[in-house]
Amino acid sequence: MDPKVASILFRILGAAAQIEADGLTAELKAKLTALVDEAGDSILEPQENGQPWTREAILAKAAEHDALTAELRARHSNG
Amino acid sequence: MDGEAIITVSAAVVALVQIVKWAGVSDTKGPLAVLVLSLLGVGVWAFDQRARFAEGVQIFEFFAGWIAVMTSAAGVYGFTRASSDKLTSMKGTGTGLGVVLLALVLGTGVVTAGCGATLPKIPNLPTAVELDKVEGGLLAVTGNSLELLTMTADAANTVSKMEDKAAKAGAVPSAADATFDKAMVEYANVSDAARKKLVDGSLKTWPEIRAVLEPVLLKGQAVIDAANSLRGMPSRFKSWVAAMRDTLLEIAGQFLVAKNFGGA
Numbered sequence: 001m002d003p004k005v006a007s008i009l010f011r012i013l014g015a016a017a018q019i020e021a022d023g024l025t026a027e028l029k030a031k032l033t034a035l036v037d038e039a040g041d042s043i044l045e046p047q048e049n050g051q052p053w054t055r056e057a058i059l060a061k062a063a064e065h066d067a068l069t070a071e072l073r074a075r076h077s078n079g
Numbered sequence: 080m081d082g083e084a085i086i087t088v089s090a091a092v093v094a095l096v097q098i099v100k101w102a103g104v105s106d107t108k109g110p111l112a113v114l115v116l117s118l119l120g121v122g123v124w125a126f127d128q129r130a131r132f133a134e135g136v137q138i139f140e141f142f143a144g145w146i147a148v149m150t151s152a153a154g155v156y157g158f159t160r161a162s163s164d165k166l167t168s169m170k171g172t173g174t175g176l177g178v179v180l181l182a183l184v185l186g187t188g189v190v191t192a193g194c195g196a197t198l199p200k201i202p203n204l205p206t207a208v209e210l211d212k213v214e215g216g217l218l219a220v221t222g223n224s225l226e227l228l229t230m231t232a233d234a235a236n237t238v239s240k241m242e243d244k245a246a247k248a249g250a251v252p253s254a255a256d257a258t259f260d261k262a263m264v265e266y267a268n269v270s271d272a273a274r275k276k277l278v279d280g281s282l283k284t285w286p287e288i289r290a291v292l293e294p295v296l297l298k299g300q301a302v303i304d305a306a307n308s309l310r311g312m313p314s315r316f317k318s319w320v321a322a323m324r325d326t327l328l329e330i331a332g333q334f335l336v337a338k339n340f341g342g343a
Contacts, residue, residue: 015250053222068232076260
């Protein structure tokens with residue numbers, strides 16, 4: 001048996017256990033479910049708080065999006 | 080570690096694993112529990128035998144004993160035997176995105192399998208939306224489109240954190256990690272470009288907005304598909320563990336036979 005394969009297997013086990021313990025799997029499931037629900041709603045619906053969409057609300061949402069992509073880029077740009 | 084010792088330690092470890100399972104440790108954590116408790120059992124036995132160490136003992140004797148104890152304890156979680164062919168076919172996953180996905184969504188696949196339900200598919204975006212028939216139609220469509228982009232980026236961030244943890248734990252080969260890094264940066268760039276177009280006012284009709292939004296949502300669907308496709312992973316993973324166990328037992332058995340009876 002390739003010792004590298006066994007080594008990776010055990011590390012994956014440990015990593016998966018840690019990921020689950022940290023709540024990331026539950027977090028991902030919740031976010032993906034919410035995304036699917038949102039995509040199923042009308043594209044013309046108001047904001048979640050019931051208020052109609054305004055230019056300011058759109059800019060605030062854009063800033064929220066940019067913060068997330070900046071976090072992604074920061075985590076993966078340094079390899 | 081002779082046969083009597085293996086039987087004695089196995090009996091104690093099997094009882095311990097049964098108690099642990101009764102306490103609620105799930106099948107997903109079963110392999111870890113079996114590994115750790117078997118090691119504990121052999122370790123405690125070895126400590127009791129420490130007076131023998133002065134006579135000189137071979138480490139592989141304890142390792143083989145650990146594997147034998149682990150095999151017995153693994154039966155508590157109902158591991159099934161598998162051919163060593165499955166182990167051979169697993170070697171190809173040593174590098175590449177296959178291992179990244181395994182490391183990434185193993186927990187997700189286990190969660191979805193454990194819950195007994197697949198994640199639903201992202202619905203197709205509507206083909207026609209009459210923006211001018213609803214007050215503030217364009218603003219609403221823009222806002223909701225941005226909401227979808229943001230939620231996709233949020234989910235991608237969670238996947239990113241999972242991969243980061245797995246990579247730091249050494250579970251992801253460096254080449255696969257580099258490939259994943261590049262894919263995530265490209266995704267961030269595509270999502271940013273879509274966001275800019277949504278906000279800069281250049282998109283006036285629903286077909287134009289849809290054309291920008293759809294490619295990014297497809298990436299979110301790819302994550303959902305990966306999570307769903309791994310529903311069967313836990314049972315396959317158990318086969319791999321069983322195959323590894325069988326291979327190690329075979330090696331240990333050959334060693335013990337050679338040691339006790341001589342010959343190859």
